[in-house]
Amino acid sequence: MLMWVRMAPPLPLIFFLLMIHGVSSAGWSVRYSPSRICALKDSTVIMRCTYKYPTGHQIMKVFWTKGPIQRGVKLQDLSKDPEYSQRLQYLGDKQQNSNIRLSHVTLKDSRMYYFRIITDKPDGRYTGDSGVNLTVTDLQVESPERVTEGDSVTLRCKSSCALTDRATFIWYRNSQPLTERRDRNNELLLQSVRREDSGRYSCAVDGHTHISPDVQLNVMYPPRSVSVLINESGVIVEGDSVTLNCISDSNPPALNFSWIKGGTIVGSGRIFNISKISSDDSGEYKCKSINEHGEKYSDTVTLNIMYPPRSVSVSISPSGVIVEGDSVTLNCISDSNPPALNFSWIKGGTIVGSGRIFSISKISSDDSGEYKCKSINEHGEKYSDNVTLNVMYPPRNVSVLMSGSGVIKEGDSVTLNCISDSNPPALNISWFKGGTIVGSGRIFNISKISSDDSGEYKCKSINEHGEKYSDTVTLNIMYPPRNVSVLMSGSGVILEGDSVTLNCISDSNPPALNFSWFKENEPSAVGSGQSFSALQSGRFYCQAHNQHGSQRSDAVTVTVHHVAGGNVIVITAASGGLVFIIIFVIISVIILFILKKQRSVKAEDHTVNEAINCSDCGRFISDLQQRQMSERDQQTQSLCSIV
Known part of the structure; x- marks a missing residue:
């Protein structure tokens, strides 16, 4: 290549040689037909020539060579050139004409080609200097970059030169033929373009395998088919992470999105994330998609957040003082989604009932205690706080407890304690020795007891609901x-x-x-x-x-x-x-x-x-x-x- 650059003939000579169709000199002549060929990439080209040589000469060899021709440089037979040998075929008789067929032409094949004659005479070498100018072209689609829905659009299938052969153009969208009609028109007219016309367009020449590179036609239009996609298609449980995706068909793609819950904007962007979702997030959501050509709302979607029972509490009826013999109703109140249908009632650590309502008819003091309910749905369970049933009743099981269960000696201090089961606790206590009142209060003390204090004692316990005597106890004083x-x-x-x-x-x-x-x-x-x-x-x-x-x-x-x-x-x-x-x-x-x-x-x-x-x-x-x-x-x- 460097040698070709140094030895190239002057530019005016090359230009002159390219302008003539044939050269005749002292009985030598070569004529090329045609002298210019515009061929489509990957097609087959036939280069034709006729030639004459002086009388008395005998043809030893004829061949085609590629330009440029340089003085002092040996011309190479194309059939011997590795780039051409597999694609080149001689069609002439090599006596009067020598046509060749070159298949699968590439853009690199674009150059001048010459015919060379060699005879048996010392001066029997001649090259048809005018040659054949081969231009290999590909196809390109010319299209506007952006169009708006409703516009009229023209696409052109272009080549770098006018094809020598008659051409019928074929158009493709997204690799699929647009029509079976073939003509010489290299233009595709789209009237009142629609968004469905968007796609990749390419063109080809009928009978040839070469297809132009795709050109994207973008039809601009405002958002349509706006919808909300929820990443959780099933049940959403409190604590889950939920993603709402605003799906919108628009060109250019919408970049401005708003999220609305009820009538309030709660977020922006194509994606709306709610991490650790709670029941407060329940409600109807929709998105608004906006581009420079318009806007559109999606339909609403409902987030129905499931959660286990919470805020579980117990209400008591009647709410005032409960007296032994009354009827009492406990009601388990629970907030859950779905609503709890399974309830258990616990007194202490023991299950005593089921159902939302727990009723006790003719309540007794044995029913006193701490109650709670357990509310259950498919997502969990929760206990209420304890509520206390405080059943009022008069004194009973009244007894006297002495401070020491052993021997009482003269001079000891003795304490008698009046033990009474009542609600409210008895505050009025009387002490009797024999039939005589000897004291009051829950505690009766005798300091430095003597034998004169021996005898039978009892106490009387009183509250607002009644009174009761204890059994007698005997003080037997030892001395x-x-x-x-x-x-x-x-x-x-x-x-x-x-x-x-x-x-x-x-x-x-x-x-x-x-x-x-x-x-x-x-x-x-x-x-x-x-x-x-x-x-x-x-x-x-x-x-x-x-x-x-x-x-x-x-x-x-x-x-x-x-x-x-x-x-x-x-x-x-x-x-x-x-x-x-x-x-x-x-x-x-x-x-x-x-x-x-x-x-x-x-x-x-x-x-x-x-x-x-x-x-x-x-x-x-x-x-x-x-x-x-x-x-x-x-x-x-x-x-x-x-x-």
Whole structure:
């Protein structure tokens, strides 16, 4: 190519050669017919020529070559050129004419082509310099860029040169033939263009495979067929994300969109998004599509947002005070979409009923408590808050509770609590001991309780609906032994070998069961049990015990006298006076004297035995003195004188 540029002949020579149809020089001539060819891309071209050569020359070779021709450059046979060899065919006899057929021509094939003769003579080389000018063209559709619906439009099928062959044009829209009619008219007239005429237009020449590139015809028109597309075609549940898409047919495409809910603009743009949709977004929506040629509204679409129950509450009828025996109705109120049809009633943690209405006839205190309802639809469920049924009733199950369930000891503080089941709680409480009111208020306190507080107690509980007494409870006050004393079972003269019985008397609760006997000045007990037999002289006392304590008695004196080998026991109280001591001494001397002097007298022995066993020393002494005075008056007087 660079060599061709350097060796090209001057421009005026090339121009001259192109203007002639044939050249004759000294018996040489080549004529081309036609000298100019305008061929359609991918078509077949026939280039014709006739030639003459001088007499005496013999043809050695003829061939076609492509231009440009350059001096000093060897011309190449097209049949040997790889770009042409498969597409080139010789049709002439190579003696007087040499026509060629070139198929599937391309735009690169546009150039000058020449015929070359070679004979057997040294000067037998000749090229027909005028050549054939081949122009390969394609088709182009000429169309206005934009038209408006209703305009008249002309489309032209153009080529870069006038086709040599007679041409009949064919038109296509969107690759489909527009009509079967074929003529030489390279124009397509669209009168009163419609939006349906929009599309890709191309043209071709009948009998040829080449089709022009598509040209888009845009027919402008205002929005039409405006509609709303919802991305969720099924049920829309609260919390979903919903997209509304405004579908509009317009040219140019609408760029201005408005969204209207009811009569209010709520958004703009082709897409209207609602993230986490709520029931407040329910309603009718439409969009308005606008371009420079007009505007149009879509039909309305309805967003029906489904949601589970919410705002669940319970209403109570009657709404005032509820008294045992009344009839009560509970109503479960719920907001949901679709409306809830399934309801459950719960008291505490237990299901007690179903349905929107829950009725209780002749209500009792057992029906008191916290109630709630559960509202259910296919999208979920929700509980109401608790409502309390507070059923009023008079006191019942009235009882007394003591502060301590164990033993109550004298000196303790005791609290009695009046327990009452009533609604409203009883505020008026009275306390009774026996039939006497002893206090008021729920709590009755006794500080430093004593045995005098023992007895039966009860309380009376009162509210505005009635009153009731409790059962009685008994206060049994425990205390240790007190007022402990010794009781002697007998008195007077005790013969040798006999004993006197001492009894320990005490006041205690519970009664003392444990008694100990002591002799003064001796460290250890000398006996136990409530009774004690004294056999020797001394001062004796007892000590009484129960689980709450102990107390000792005053001491009593036991005196044993030895008379004629025997013992006579004289008992005096520790606190007795001198007179009693003297009387007992006199009696003892008299008894000793009589026993000693009249031991053989049976009647007197019997009398002495009675004296020893008597339990009332005073009566014994009196009887004895009377008998002695009557029978032995003188003897007795002598004894008394001696004393």
